[in-house]
Amino acid sequence: MLENTAIVILNYNGKSFLEKFLPQVIACSSQAKIIVADNASTDDSIDFLKINFPAIPLIINAENGGFAKGYNDALKQIDTEFYLLLNSDIEVSENWLLPLLEKMKDPMVAGCQPKIKSFHQKSHFEHAGAAGGYLDRNYYPFCRGRIVDQIELDHGQYDDEQEVFWATGAALMIRSKLFHQVGGFDESFFAHMEEIDLCWRIKKLGYQFWVIPSSEIFHVGGGTLSYLSPFKTYLNFKNSLFMLIKNHEGWLFPKLFYRLILDGIAGVRFLMRGEGKQFIAVLKAHGAMYRHINALLKKRKEIRSNPNNHINKKGFYQASILWARFFKNIHEFSKLNKRFFH
Numbered sequence: 001m002l003e004n005t006a007i008v009i010l011n012y013n014g015k016s017f018l019e020k021f022l023p024q025v026i027a028c029s030s031q032a033k034i035i036v037a038d039n040a041s042t043d044d045s046i047d048f049l050k051i052n053f054p055a056i057p058l059i060i061n062a063e064n065g066g067f068a069k070g071y072n073d074a075l076k077q078i079d080t081e082f083y084l085l086l087n088s089d090i091e092v093s094e095n096w097l098l099p100l101l102e103k104m105k106d107p108m109v110a111g112c113q114p115k116i117k118s119f120h121q122k123s124h125f126e127h128a129g130a131a132g133g134y135l136d137r138n139y140y141p142f143c144r145g146r147i148v149d150q151i152e153l154d155h156g157q158y159d160d161e162q163e164v165f166w167a168t169g170a171a172l173m174i175r176s177k178l179f180h181q182v183g184g185f186d187e188s189f190f191a192h193m194e195e196i197d198l199c200w201r202i203k204k205l206g207y208q209f210w211v212i213p214s215s216e217i218f219h220v221g222g223g224t225l226s227y228l229s230p231f232k233t234y235l236n237f238k239n240s241l242f243m244l245i246k247n248h249e250g251w252l253f254p255k256l257f258y259r260l261i262l263d264g265i266a267g268v269r270f271l272m273r274g275e276g277k278q279f280i281a282v283l284k285a286h287g288a289m290y291r292h293i294n295a296l297l298k299k300r301k302e303i304r305s306n307p308n309n310h311i312n313k314k315g316f317y318q319a320s321i322l323w324a325r326f327f328k329n330i331h332e333f334s335k336l337n338k339r340f341f342h
Helices: 014-025 044-053 066-075 099-101 176-181 194-203 230-247 252-272 276-291 291-302 322-328
Strands: 004-013 033-038 058-060 082-089 091-094 109-118 132-136 141-143 162-164 170-175 210-219
Touching: 004 014, 004 066, 004 141, 014 033, 014 044, 014 091, 033 044, 033 066, 058 109, 066 176, 082 091, 082 099, 082 176, 082 322, 099 210, 109 194, 132 194, 170 176, 210 230, 230 276, 230 291, 252 276, 276 291, 291 322
Parallel strands: 004 033, 004 082, 033 058, 109 210
Antiparallel strands: 082 170, 091 210, 109 170, 132 141, 162 210
């Protein structure tokens, strides 16, 4: 199966990460195809790759359309059974690929991810993916190992394989056929949460996503865009609303109205903490939602019209993760009430 797998690293001005982490990817991924897709970098990434890694195929995208368009453009040019989308700021470990490929032998498994830990604090999980992704009833994402802003120490508590709602785009193994069948990433997202939207659309066809903790990697995180960036806040709030409108199963507008209220509370909280730029980012996210509402409703109609829709809700949390975190003071995934999980 390794020869039918393409590890695709999307690079944008990440020469330092390629220099640091690409040799380890090559050493630990024998037989798999390794491809770098450059997203119109303005540093000397391309020259560095051509000189130091001439055997690594290089796809050069014409523009930086973000994570979503960057991968869509690149993957159209790659013909393998499996894609493994890998961030450039990730350190892989020995034998990281085989456990993922073993899981993909099940034809109902659309994709999977490794356990993701912090490169800078290797005893802890990393924010983006941790030990598998979930959605709460208001469509806020969280992970085994990360509840909102609380990152857990890894002491083996999540070492069992689990079916999850979404697998992280930082290290996502996915069937190429399904990726293209649903149209790939939604390019209107630019970056952030596009993988959750993708997983959600594929789960509507009945497929599964899993986390495989026997595969372990270490993620720097925020390599392209800082976690404190107002632009990242804007993308997260905007894209969360985008995927809600596209994918919510029930009556849309009551759910959307409630989410806008919750977002407003988050915006006021930013303002009260003196984080004016973050508050403005939330306002801009809502403005983008209103500007794109017609296009989003059209996408929603197309998704709902698919006669094969039969959503797999495994990994869906039927309670509020914000209530659990801020009102019940729950900091660990293992302490969430299990009866609320599908």
